[in-house]
Amino acid sequence: MRFVVIILVLLCAACHQETTSEFVPAHSRKVAVRLMDSLGVVTMYVPERYDTGFAWLHQSDCVPCHEMKCRFQPKSTPIKMDLCDLCLLSPVDSVDQLTIIYNPFGHPVPRGRRSNIDTTGMYQNRSSYQYERENMKFWPPERKSAVLDTTYKIGDRPLQVFGTREYDPETKRYTYLLKADTYVRFTDIRFECKLITDKQDSISTHYIDDAAEALRSIRFSTPLFR
Numbered sequence: 001m002r003f004v005v006i007i008l009v010l011l012c013a014a015c016h017q018e019t020t021s022e023f024v025p026a027h028s029r030k031v032a033v034r035l036m037d038s039l040g041v042v043t044m045y046v047p048e049r050y051d052t053g054f055a056w057l058h059q060s061d062c063v064p065c066h067e068m069k070c071r072f073q074p075k076s077t078p079i080k081m082d083l084c085d086l087c088l089l090s091p092v093d094s095v096d097q098l099t100i101i102y103n104p105f106g107h108p109v110p111r112g113r114r115s116n117i118d119t120t121g122m123y124q125n126r127s128s129y130q131y132e133r134e135n136m137k138f139w140p141p142e143r144k145s146a147v148l149d150t151t152y153k154i155g156d157r158p159l160q161v162f163g164t165r166e167y168d169p170e171t172k173r174y175t176y177l178l179k180a181d182t183y184v185r186f187t188d189i190r191f192e193c194k195l196i197t198d199k200q201d202s203i204s205t206h207y208i209d210d211a212a213e214a215l216r217s218i219r220f221s222t223p224l225f226r
Contacts, residue, residue: 022219023216024217025213029045030043033055033070035068039187040184044215044218046214052074053070053071053072054081055068057069066103069099070100093196094196095195095197096196097195098193098211099194103188128160133162144167145165147165148161148162149162152215154216154220155219157182157183160180160182162180164177173196174195174197175195175196176195176204176211177192177193178212178215193214
């Protein structure tokens with residue numbers, strides 16, 4: 001397996017960040033990820049317990065469908081990478097992580113033309129989580145429920161956010177999942193915060209709120225929709 005490495009740094013002084021003031025959650029540390037294909041740098045604040053970061057290429061059945069993933073998590077939890085779409089078994093415990101996901105290959109619009117095209121309306125009219133909203137109707141509230149459904153304004157761009165809480169009576173485990181979606185230069189950039197635990201402690205109780213604060217701290221080094 002050939003892994004693709006990206007740079008994880010704490011600060012990126014050389015990048016021109018958006019002029020919006022920073023939002024700094026409590027008990028967090030700042031990280032920066034340099035995205036591939038000239039997509040710039042994304043910075044954000046992650047929980048202090050996320051002291052390990054790594055990246056890999058998640059392969060699909062077609063090369064253009066591959067996804068680049070960058071993950072932050074505690075070093076006390078196992079490092080597990082989704083290597084391909086055929087890997088159907090997902091971890092069922094010891095999951096506490098934040099993952100940045102994007103496609104590192106090519107664009108339907110040549111790079112020279114991207115800055116001349118306004119995609120604001122295209123993005124704002126797009127509902128990223130309509131399927132998830134409809135799916136909630138088929139779940140008993142005690143098993144799975146939506147706990148956050150909103151849009152944040154991150155600098156000069158919208159960030160659509162959708163969060164759920166799920167309980168599995170067979171494993172007696174809770175799954176907290178917060179997903180977010182935005183665009184940079186016609187490339188979909190997704191963020192996924194996930195916790196699977198059998199505990200009801202301070203981390204799980206405040207997980208969605210804390211993850212939402214981490215998402216609100218996101219900043220990009222590139223202009224909107226370019």
